[in-house]
Amino acid sequence: MFKLVRLLPLFFCLSIVVQAECVFGAKHKTEYRILGAHTILLSGGPGRNIIITSYSFFNSHSSVEVLKDSFCDYENAVLYVDDEPVDVKTVSWAD
Numbered sequence: 001m002f003k004l005v006r007l008l009p010l011f012f013c014l015s016i017v018v019q020a021e022c023v024f025g026a027k028h029k030t031e032y033r034i035l036g037a038h039t040i041l042l043s044g045g046p047g048r049n050i051i052i053t054s055y056s057f058f059n060s061h062s063s064v065e066v067l068k069d070s071f072c073d074y075e076n077a078v079l080y081v082d083d084e085p086v087d088v089k090t091v092s093w094a095d
Contacts, residue, residue: 020072020073020074021072021073021090021091021092022070022071022072022073022091023050023070023071023072023091023092023093024047024069024070025045025046025047025050025069025070026042026050026066026068026069026070026071026078027066027068027069028045028046028047028069029042029043029044029045029049029050029066030043030044030045031043031044032064034058034059034060034062035051036058037057037058037059038053038054038055038056038057038058038089039051039052039053039054039058040052040054040058040064040079041094042066043094048093048094049093049094050091050092050093050094051091051092051093051094052078052079052088052090052091053088053089053090053091054079054086054087054088054089055087055089056081056084056086056087058081062081062082063081063082063083064079064080064081065079065080065081066078066079066080067079067080067085071088071091072091073088073089073090073091074087074088074089074090075087075088075091
């Protein structure tokens with residue numbers, strides 16, 4: 001019985017499902033808009049708009065290039081902003 005009680009927290013931890021949000025078609029977006037210091041909106045072109053949150057700072061004069069067409073949360077080198085590769089913290093579809 002003691003061993004079972006010790007294993008219950010392990011079973012609980014393993015039962016939690018972690019889901020990363022993923023997007024595709026980012027390279028087909030024709031416009032971007034800075035929504036905040038760490039957030040950018042990719043729009044235009046086919047498909048839904050994409051919101052990207054990063055650890056890097058964006059400003060109204062940032063030069064942005066999309067490096068990957070499809071990516072998920074916490075992906076490396078998704079954007080090239082002001083001559084620097086930028087990692088993504090979270091991504092989501094804009095409604």
